[in-house]
Amino acid sequence: MELLGLSIQVWIVQLSLALLVLAAAFVVGQILNRLVMNWLTRLAQRTTWIFDDLLVSTIRGVPISLTMMLGIYVVLAIMPIDPVLRVIGEKSLTIILGFTLTLVLSRVMTLAINAYYNISFSKGRSLPPPALLSNVLRSVIFLFGGIIVLESIGVPVGPALAALGVAGLAVSLALQDTLSNIFAGGQLIIAQQIQPGHYIRVDDNVEGYLEDINWRSSQIRQVLTNNTYIVPNSRILNAITLKLHDRDQAGTCFPVEVGVGYASDLGHVERVVLDEAQQLQTDLDGAESGFLPFVRFYEFGDSSINLRVFIRATTYGNAAAMRHELIKRLHRRFDQEGIEIPFPQRTVYMRQEIPDQRVYRKRDAG
Numbered sequence: 001m002e003l004l005g006l007s008i009q010v011w012i013v014q015l016s017l018a019l020l021v022l023a024a025a026f027v028v029g030q031i032l033n034r035l036v037m038n039w040l041t042r043l044a045q046r047t048t049w050i051f052d053d054l055l056v057s058t059i060r061g062v063p064i065s066l067t068m069m070l071g072i073y074v075v076l077a078i079m080p081i082d083p084v085l086r087v088i089g090e091k092s093l094t095i096i097l098g099f100t101l102t103l104v105l106s107r108v109m110t111l112a113i114n115a116y117y118n119i120s121f122s123k124g125r126s127l128p129p130p131a132l133l134s135n136v137l138r139s140v141i142f143l144f145g146g147i148i149v150l151e152s153i154g155v156p157v158g159p160a161l162a163a164l165g166v167a168g169l170a171v172s173l174a175l176q177d178t179l180s181n182i183f184a185g186g187q188l189i190i191a192q193q194i195q196p197g198h199y200i201r202v203d204d205n206v207e208g209y210l211e212d213i214n215w216r217s218s219q220i221r222q223v224l225t226n227n228t229y230i231v232p233n234s235r236i237l238n239a240i241t242l243k244l245h246d247r248d249q250a251g252t253c254f255p256v257e258v259g260v261g262y263a264s265d266l267g268h269v270e271r272v273v274l275d276e277a278q279q280l281q282t283d284l285d286g287a288e289s290g291f292l293p294f295v296r297f298y299e300f301g302d303s304s305i306n307l308r309v310f311i312r313a314t315t316y317g318n319a320a321a322m323r324h325e326l327i328k329r330l331h332r333r334f335d336q337e338g339i340e341i342p343f344p345q346r347t348v349y350m351r352q353e354i355p356d357q358r359v360y361r362k363r364d365a366g
Contacts, residue, residue, distance in 0.1 A: 014080060016191060020070070021078075029066070032063040033064050055108060066097075098146075098148060102142055105145070135214075135215060145171050184237040185234070188218070188236065189213060194243055200242065200244065202220070203235075206229050218232075218233055219231075252316045253310055254310050257308050260304060261340035266305065273295050273307070274294070277293035277331055280293075280325060284321075286313055286314055287322055288314055293311050295307055295310075303344050
């Protein structure tokens with residue numbers, strides 16, 4: 001009995017040989033993987049840089065994949081199969097190999113970007129780089145990897161690239177808003193004026209911690225509600241953006257506004273306000289204990305003399321709680337000290353008018 005021109009005995013021998021080759025490739029891959037991992041682990045332990053530790057975990061298992069693909073290539077070469085099927089198998093193997101190497105390179109480069117970002121911009125803190133940076137890097141690596149794989153299996157990419165260049169104009173016109181947000185995100189990352197971890201305010205109505213800068217938008221998380229704003233990158237770039245707190249700062253100083261009556265002793269008011277503010281800085285969680293508050297009178301208002309007391313929080317996220325507590329304490333202390341907190345008042349004068357006495361004459365019907 002024959003199958004594709006060969007006897008069953010021959011097929012059994014060939015399949016047994018193929019299985020033996022694949023098993024040998026797997027065993028060799030396991031040995032190489034262990035040897036390479038042990039060697040790289042010893043090298044990584046000699047340094048304090050975290051990048052080499054992440055690199056070891058990234059390439060774990062790659063030797064097994066490479067030896068298995070080599071085993072499959074050997075099987076395709078020794079098996080008595082149709083030449084067309086052999087060519088298809090070899091090209092498929094080339095595609096898988098190219099994808100594997102591209103994936104490994106993408107992971108390694110992403111780790112390198114993470115390490116460089118943390119060392120250069122994060123001041124030693126473990127903060128991820130903006131997602132836009134990693135996404136663009138991965139896209140470029142996979143694009144070039146795909147071009148190399150297609151060229152290696154004999155697929156011409158020149159005409160396709162020319163067609164893409166012609167179609168790029170139409171695509172850019174159709175995706176103006178998307179492209180503007182992508183380029184705006186790139187400018188935000190390059191300028192480094194605001195980065196993930198900063199507390200910012202955009203257009204006086206969007207405020208919170210900048211979580212991430214992505215392809216099209218940035219994520220800004222509110223502190224109290226934990227809600228997340230999805231803001232287009234172009235809006236942040238073109239708007240007046242206030243950076244309230246930098247992650248590298250030890251704390252953030254902010255004012256609390258108070259108004260007192262015109263009859264108040266301003267010296268006494270200042271001492272009372274400073275006393276309460278200093279106690280707040282000492283005993284409230286989230287307050288910077290070493291900071292000395294200060295008071296500045298700044299305005300003769302319509303019904304009050306207005307002042308600002310400046311206090312300091314460890315992060316801007318704690319500012320709302322400190323402002324809340326200080327207002328309660330000042331209200332209680334002002335009531336004890338007899339300090340007036342005025343509010344706008346209006347005096348209305350009521351005048352009684354005598355209605356006009358008008359005499360209406362009835363016309364006689366003519």
